[in-house]
Structures are given as C-alpha cells and as structure tokens.
Amino acid sequence: xxxCRAHALPKAGSSIREYEDAWACQEDPASGTWRLAVxxxxxxxxxxxxxxxxxxxxxxxxxxxxxxxxxxxxxxLRRLWQGAVSDRxxxxxxxxxxxxxAYATFVGLEVxxxxxxxxxxxxxxxxxxxxxxxxxxxxxxxPFRAEGDLPLRPQAICSGLGAEAxxxxxxxxxxxxxxxxxxxxALAHWCLGKAERRGRPFPTLLRLADxxxxxxARWAAVRRRTGQLRNDDVTLLALKCRxxxxxxxx
Amino acid sequence: MxxxxxxxxxxxxxFLFLIDQSGSMADPWGGAQGGAxxxxxxxxxxxxxxxxxxxxxxxxxxxxxxxxxxxxxxxxCDQVGPAFGGPLTGRQLVAVADLADAPLRIETRRRKIPDxxxxxxxxxxxxxxxxxxxxxxxxxMCQAFAEARRVLDHWVQxxxxxxxxxxxxxxxxxxxxxxxxxxxxxxxxxATTDGNLMLFNVHISSHASREISFPAADPGxxxxxxxxxxxxSSDLPDTMRSHLQLEGYPxxxxxxxxxxxxxxxxxxxxxxxxxxxANLR
Numbered sequence: 072x073x074x075c076r077a078h079a080l081p082k083a084g085s086s087i088r089e090y091e092d093a094w095a096c097q098e099d100p101a102s103g104t105w106r107l108a109v110x111x112x113x114x115x116x117x118x119x120x121x122x123x124x125x126x127x128x129x130x131x132x133x134x135x136x137x138x139x140x141x142x143x144x145x146x147x148l149r150r151l152w153q154g155a156v157s158d159r160x161x162x163x164x165x166x167x168x169x170x171x172x173a174y175a176t177f178v179g180l181e182v183x184x185x186x187x188x189x190x191x192x193x194x195x196x197x198x199x200x201x202x203x204x205x206x207x208x209x210x211x212x213x214p215f216r217a218e219g220d221l222p223l224r225p226q227a228i229c230s231g232l233g234a235e236a237x238x239x240x241x242x243x244x245x246x247x248x249x250x251x252x253x254x255x256x257a258l259a260h261w262c263l264g265k266a267e268r269r270g271r272p273f274p275t276l277l278r279l280a281d282x283x284x285x286x287x288a289r290w291a292a293v294r295r296r297t298g299q300l301r302n303d304d305v306t307l308l309a310l311k312c313r314x315x316x317x318x319x320x321x
Numbered sequence: 322m323x324x325x326x327x328x329x330x331x332x333x334x335x336f337l338f339l340i341d342q343s344g345s346m347a348d349p350w351g352g353a354q355g356g357a358x359x360x361x362x363x364x365x366x367x368x369x370x371x372x373x374x375x376x377x378x379x380x381x382x383x384x385x386x387x388x389x390x391x392x393x394x395x396x397x398c399d400q401v402g403p404a405f406g407g408p409l410t411g412r413q414l415v416a417v418a419d420l421a422d423a424p425l426r427i428e429t430r431r432r433k434i435p436d437x438x439x440x441x442x443x444x445x446x447x448x449x450x451x452x453x454x455x456x457x458x459x460x461x462m463c464q465a466f467a468e469a470r471r472v473l474d475h476w477v478q479x480x481x482x483x484x485x486x487x488x489x490x491x492x493x494x495x496x497x498x499x500x501x502x503x504x505x506x507x508x509x510x511x512a513t514t515d516g517n518l519m520l521f522n523v524h525i526s527s528h529a530s531r532e533i534s535f536p537a538a539d540p541g542x543x544x545x546x547x548x549x550x551x552x553x554s555s556d557l558p559d560t561m562r563s564h565l566q567l568e569g570y571p572x573x574x575x576x577x578x579x580x581x582x583x584x585x586x587x588x589x590x591x592x593x594x595x596x597x598x599a600n601l602r
Contacts, residue, residue, distance in 0.1 A: 084331050089382075115597040118383050163447040164381040164421050170434075170446070171378075174598040197598070224567050227598035234600075302327055 073105060073182070073312045076280045078287040080305040083295055091120035092255045092306040093175075095131035104183040106131045109199050109306050111255040113174035113227055117165065118156045122173035122230045125152055130179045137179065138194040138238040145228075145236060152230045172231035178213075178253055182245060182310065191251070192242040197225035200259035202252040203243060207274040209266065210249070214239040218263040221256060251310045252276055257303035261294065280309035323516035324558040326484045328389050334484035335391045335414065335476050336376060338369055339465050340452075341492035342398040347456035348493075351529040351582060361525045362454035365491050368523060368584060369394070369452050372489065377421040377449075386418040393472060394451075397465040399458035405451065413472050424449035462496035466504035470511065473518060477511050485513045491523040494546025505553035516558070521578035522550040532583035535565060537575035547581060554579040567599070
C-alpha cells in the first residue's frame with residue numbers, strides 16, 4: 072500500500088503556532104482511494120491557518136470536491152469558518168480583517184486504483200504545487216511548470232461567502248513505484264528553480280520525505296540561511312506508491 | 322539585490338510621514354476633476370488616516386498586530402515636530418501595534434467594497450482617525466527634511482540590515498525656507514545594507530489636473546512646485562514597480578515615487594511581508 076509522509080515547518084523566527092500552511096492525507100477504506108491536500112494560508116489575512124486547515128481536512132475526508140461545480144460544499148466550509156472566528160468582541164483592525172476574509176492557496180490530489188496502477192486527479196488554486204514522479208524523474212508538475220510561472224500574488228480561496236474560486240484541474244495515470252509530492256510555494260520555488268538548473272531536486276525531496284523532522288528542519292535551515300529557500304512556512308507531503316506491495320489492504 | 326531584505330518582527334522597516342500643515346493647506350484642493358473640493362488639509366488628513374489604517378491592517382493577524390513597521394509622523398508649520406495626538410503625543414516613531422491601539426477616535430464610514438464576485442457592495446467600515454486637518458503658519462520644508470533625517474539617521478543605525486525607511490512627504494509644495502532639494506538629497510542618502518531611504522512625494526495641489534501616479538518622466542503639470550517635487554522623489558526599484566503594477570499603476574521603468582492629486586491608499590501594498598493573494602483587495 073502507499074505510504075504518506077509529511078513535514079511542516081514555520082517561518083524561521085516564528086513559532087509553530089504561527090504556521091499557516093496545512094496538510095491532510097486520508098485513505099477511503101471503502102474504495103481504497105487516497106485523498107491528500109496542502110493549503111497555504113495567506114500572511115496578509117487573519118485566521119488563514121484555520122481556513123487552510125478546514126480546506127485540507129474537508130478535501131481529504133471527501134466532504135468537499137472542488138472543481139466539480141458543487142459550490143454548496145465550499146459555502147458550508149465558509150459558514151463554518153465564520154462561525155469559528157466571529158464569536159468574540161474584537162478590536163477595530165481585527166474586525167476589518169475578518170470582514171476581508173481569510174485566503175489560502177490549495178492543491179489537492181485524489182489517487183485511485185489497484186495494485187497495478189490507476190488514475191489520479193488533481194485540483195489547484197494559487198501556487199501550492201504537485202509533482203508526479205516516476206522513480207526520481209519528473210512526469211508532471213502542476214499547476215506550474217517553471218519557477219518563473221509562479222505568481223508574485225497568487226489566486227487563493229477566500230472564506231467570504233459567494234467569493235469566486237476558479238480551480239485548475241488535471242489528471243493522469245500512475246504506476247507502482249510512482250510518487251507524488253505536494254508542497255507550499257517556498258519549497259515549490261526551490262524545487263522548480265533547482266530542476267531548471269539541472270540540480271536534481273527530486274531525489275533529495277524523496278529522501279527527505281522519509282527523514283525525521285529534525286533532519287528536514289536542518290536541511291531547510293541551511294537553505295534559508297544561504298538564500299536558496301525563501302523564509303516562509305514550508306510543507307512537504309509525499310505519497311509513495313510502492314513497487315511490490317499490494318495497493319489495497321486485503 | 323537591493324530592497325529585498327525580509328520585513329519581519331526581528332527586522333522591521335519604517336514609515337515616516339512628513340506632513341505639510343501650513344496656512345496654504347487651508348486652500349481648496351484642486352482635485353482630479355476640478356470643481357468644488359474640500360481643503361488640502363482635509364485631503365491630507367484623509368490620505369494619512371487611510372495609509373495608517375492600511376499599514377495597521379497589513380500587520381493585523383489572528384493574535385493581534387505584528388510589529389513589522391515602526392511608524393512616525395512629523396508635521397511642519399510654525400515648527401517641525403511629532404504630530405501624533407492622544408496617547409502618542411510627542412512620540413517620533415512608534416511600533417505599529419501601538420499605533421493600532423491609539424487612534425484619536427474610531428468613526429464608522431460607508432464604503433464600496435468588492436463583493437468577491439466581481440461587483441461591489443456598500444458596507445459600514447471602522448475608520449480610525451489619528452489626525453484631524455491642521456492649516457496655519459509657514460512651510461519650513463527644508464527644516465522638515467532635516468528633522469526627518471535626524472530621526473531616521475538614528476533608526477538606520479539601529480536597524481542596519483532592515484529594509485530602508487520610506488518617507489511619505491505630503492504637501493502642496495510651497496516651501497517658505499528655500500529650495501529643499503539639497504535637504505531632500507541628504508535625506509535620501511541615508512541607507513541600510515538593503516538600500517537607500519526612499520522618498521515619496523504626494524503633491525496635493527490647488528490646480529485641478531488629471532491624477533498622476535509614479536511617472537517615469539517629469540509630468541509637466543501646471544503647478545510650479547510639481548517639477549521640484551518630482552525631481553526630489555526616489556526612483557522606484559523593480560520589485561516595487563512589479564507590486565505597483567499588480568495594483569493597477571503603470572509604474573514604467575524609470576518611474577519615481579511621485580503622486581499628483583491622487584489618493585495613494587494602496588501604496589503600502591508594495592511592501593512584502595508574506596503572501597498577498599491576487600484576489601485580496
């Protein structure tokens with residue numbers, strides 16, 4: 072069966088309580104489908120970490136299916152977010168920030184199939200990214216192919232009722248031995264830039280996915296210090312589809 | 322690369338507002354379309370209150386306001402000095418969290434805001450007021466630049482690796498203590514390792530004219546002081562131009578930090594403190 076591993080790091084200088092990315096990964100035991108997602112709450116909005124967490128959990132649990140035109144689910148999530156944040160008296164600036172809503176970029180992946188492989192489907196809004204690997208070779212990056220394509224100001228899902236959310240969608244086939252890496256934008260910048268300079272980022276990330284949190288934190292700290300990795304929250308979520316083992320539990 | 326230092330609580334940047342409060346500011350503002358307008362002093366108060374509000378909102382997070390910026394306001398008329406009122410009276414620079422909690426009053430105003438679906442809707446918004454209009458006395462612009470330099474010289478010495486300070490000078494341009502060009506040049510000469518201080522001039526003129534924002538050449542407007550204010554404005558670095566272009570400003574190569582008869586409320590968006598979504602307005 073596939074293995075799912077994740078790393079989460081706050082900005083250097085911030086506490087883990089200030090980490091505003093989110094990730095979730097879950098197998099539907101009935102269908103054997105895996106659903107995983109990464110979201111990145113926008114710094115310039117309030118309660119964005121909560122919003123990012125609500126989005127990835129709802130997606131991984133199959134309660135929200137973006138890109139299908141089922142807007143009601145997203146509206147339900149928005150009402151939940153508003154209920155969670157608007158139950159207390161707030162100073163003027165917090166009230167105004169709440170009125171503007173929280174924002175989060177998002178990438179979600181659904182992987183279905185059996186032992187010999189199957190189909191995958193992904194949705195994204197903004198600059199959280201997915202990389203589909205065969206071994207350590209890149210098969211597809213989504214929604215961006217080059218570092219220069221990553222926007223200065225990404226589109227994001229707003230928690231405001233009725234706000235538009237236009238998702239990019241893609242799909243493909245996977246084989247045993249393939250891996251999927253989902254990440255927030257700072258790591259995606261590093262990854263795409265490194266790949267463009269023939270730096271082979273994927274063996275590094277596949278190895279780091281299985282490493283302990285301290286090793287991942289040390290790796291990120293060195294790259295932040297040397298300016299290779301922007302000082303932002305970092306999230307890496309990896310799903311590895313093993314060669315030999317059966318896809319589903321018997 | 323200059324102007325790329327991370328703005329964080331450990332390495333804050335700084336905004337200093339330099340406000341012309343002279344007698345000429347009591348004259349009517351020309352505005353963009355001509356016709357009857359409020360006084361220039363009233364327009365300045367609106368601009369400053371809007372900019373301060375946007376700075377606070379930019380730094381506001383779940384737990385409160387993060388001190389990404391130090392903020393100061395110097396007024397000049399008969400003399401030059403700190404212009405904060407209320408609990409901040411007499412203070413030259415304050416952390417943005419202190420600013421957030423100390424407006425003179427909070428008004429409720431009706432504003433058009435994006436509805437998130439491409440339209441707008443009217444809503445009551447909280448509008449803090451830190452400054453009321455002031456207009457009396459002379460316009461010692463040279464002295465004002467010298468005092469700004471004195472205040473910020475200390476700041477750059479204590480924040481040598483930070484994004485350099487940004488000075489918003491808001492005036493009708495009628496200096497009464499001589500040509501301020503040299504004093505402005507001296508102010509722009511202050512620097513951190515990340516670059517030189519940036520001087521933005523917001524020209525509130527009695528002459529009616531089209532709005533001009535960040536021109537790449539002398540805008541050639543009728544007001545005799547516009548040329549001088551354009552000349553003493555800083556060149557915009559590429560990173561700021563990119564952010565301003567995303568806000569809808571042309572900001573062509575060679576653009577300067579000069580604004581004529583326009584409302585620059587969106588100005589603070591060009592400083593990067595983290596992800597700012599494209600659809601956040």
